[in-house]
Amino acid sequence: MFSLTRYTTPCPESVNSQILQMVVDNLTDISSVALAPSNLLYNIYQYAIGFEVHLYLEALNGTKGIAVELVVAMQGETVIGFCLYLPVKDDPEACGIAFMAVQAGFRRQGVARGMLGEVLARYPHAELACAVEKVPVFEAMGFRLRGARGTQVLMNTRGYGTDGLMGVLDVAPIYSSLEVRQIHTYLLQKHGKRAMIDAEKQRDRHLDQLTRKVQLFIQSRSPTA
DSSP: OOEEEEESSOOOHHHHHHHHHHHHHTHHHHSSSOOOTTSTTHHHHHHHHHHHHHHHHHGGGSTTSSOOEEEEEEETTEEEEEEEEEEOBTOTTEEEEEEEEEOGGGTTSSHHHHHHHHHHHHOSEEEEEEOGGGHHHHHTTTOEEEEEETTEEEEESSSSOOSSBOOOOOOGGGGGSHHHHHHHHHHHHHHOHHHHHHHHHHHHHHHHHHHHHHHHHHHHHSTTO
């Protein structure tokens, strides 16, 4: 059995650190880039998404000017899943799911369904983006197909978007930060320029393939297909 806790203010540091470790460990599943560990740029994206989630967890204190809430699934003192979501301004029923993950050993045990149920009880009009492979999972939880969002499929519990505004953090500076440059320099020194250029090309091909995969999936599900 697991317990669910909803946070609208900063959560304990032990919970924060476990969430961030889960984000780093599950980059391929959580990130829209969905980069595999075999790509040399993987460590850069690990740092970037970890820092992004860190900023959103910090925003629970209300000082960043956006609304953030969090549902955490725990078994004892261990975090086994989390769902970080952003309530929509001017629409009290709507939110956007920003990040969600379940520990590998606890999947298919109702953890994700339980966390989303907790969110939807307060915000029944929810939107999220996911990989093509996860569409059936979210459809089973009441989400409907809306379209494409880059490398992911856009889904919504009502099949249409809210008219309200959802505050998000500007995370673009993370990728030009000193820390990211230092990681890139280290990888460059370790693997060489040619290997890093190849990794960038591999990433770009991967993103193109994901985008095309989503487009084909959307087309296959359209009434005129």
